[in-house]
Amino acid sequence: MLTTTYVPGAPNWLDLGSPDTDASAAFYSAVFGWEYQSAGPEAGGYGFFKRNGKTVAGIGPLTEEGASPSWTVYFHTPDADATAKAVEQGGGRVRVGPADVFAFGRMAAFTDPTGADFAVWQPGETAGLEAVGIPDSLAWVELYTTDAAAAKAFYGSVFSWQTNDVPMSPELTYTVLAPAAGGEEANHGGLMQLPQENLDAGSTPEWHPYFEVSDCDATLAKATEAGATAIIPATDAEGIGRFAMLLDPAGAPFAIIKSATG
Numbered sequence: 001m002l003t004t005t006y007v008p009g010a011p012n013w014l015d016l017g018s019p020d021t022d023a024s025a026a027f028y029s030a031v032f033g034w035e036y037q038s039a040g041p042e043a044g045g046y047g048f049f050k051r052n053g054k055t056v057a058g059i060g061p062l063t064e065e066g067a068s069p070s071w072t073v074y075f076h077t078p079d080a081d082a083t084a085k086a087v088e089q090g091g092g093r094v095r096v097g098p099a100d101v102f103a104f105g106r107m108a109a110f111t112d113p114t115g116a117d118f119a120v121w122q123p124g125e126t127a128g129l130e131a132v133g134i135p136d137s138l139a140w141v142e143l144y145t146t147d148a149a150a151a152k153a154f155y156g157s158v159f160s161w162q163t164n165d166v167p168m169s170p171e172l173t174y175t176v177l178a179p180a181a182g183g184e185e186a187n188h189g190g191l192m193q194l195p196q197e198n199l200d201a202g203s204t205p206e207w208h209p210y211f212e213v214s215d216c217d218a219t220l221a222k223a224t225e226a227g228a229t230a231i232i233p234a235t236d237a238e239g240i241g242r243f244a245m246l247l248d249p250a251g252a253p254f255a256i257i258k259s260a261t262g
Contacts, residue, residue, distance in 0.1 A: 002132040009159035009179035012128030013074035013121040015058030030226040032136040054130035056137045069250035073207045074121040090157040116205035139212035141189035148193040216242040216258040
């Protein structure tokens, strides 16, 4: 499970790139009860989503040419420059080179060899998100990829993640991810091969977040009423919980889950 005691390789930040930050803030406020707080005039339109006074995500305008609305997952690194080198050596691409964000920390953004975007956060004054793993906050991250074997090898070389393959069907294996210093209790995400029908429907490699909720069906109803599109209806996963996947009104994918132990 996720915790705010961040270790290298664990998700420690999350932000939304939106074509209309006001509309996105209104949507997520309606769904999760988040409050939007601007980071100030010097932050280029960037701001924070707060829940009960604690930061649960960031949000900002789309800044990269051709970028689509999406959530970006950041992973903890003690050295963003070294991670950038590891990404390049592993066949990935550095989209945004390591740079300081005031005194808060140092970040860099990448694309993995299969085409999925992700980022890293090297903590300074800000260690990461202030709340995770509780209702209305980040609970899990997941990669959809066109080449699961290549993705496992790449992220293994960059973050030294522990992996555990779980057969879901004769055709599908789900790989559970944990930090190098973790163990089963530290599992933070998963990756899976995109089935052919998803590819035929236009799906592309991407990371997306799961947000913990108190009631999956009620939250799904709130989200669709606020303009989201359900792409996986509320579904039970034995021993895991009840989840659903959506596109927000701008088209950014995310998922919600009422964990079996949450």
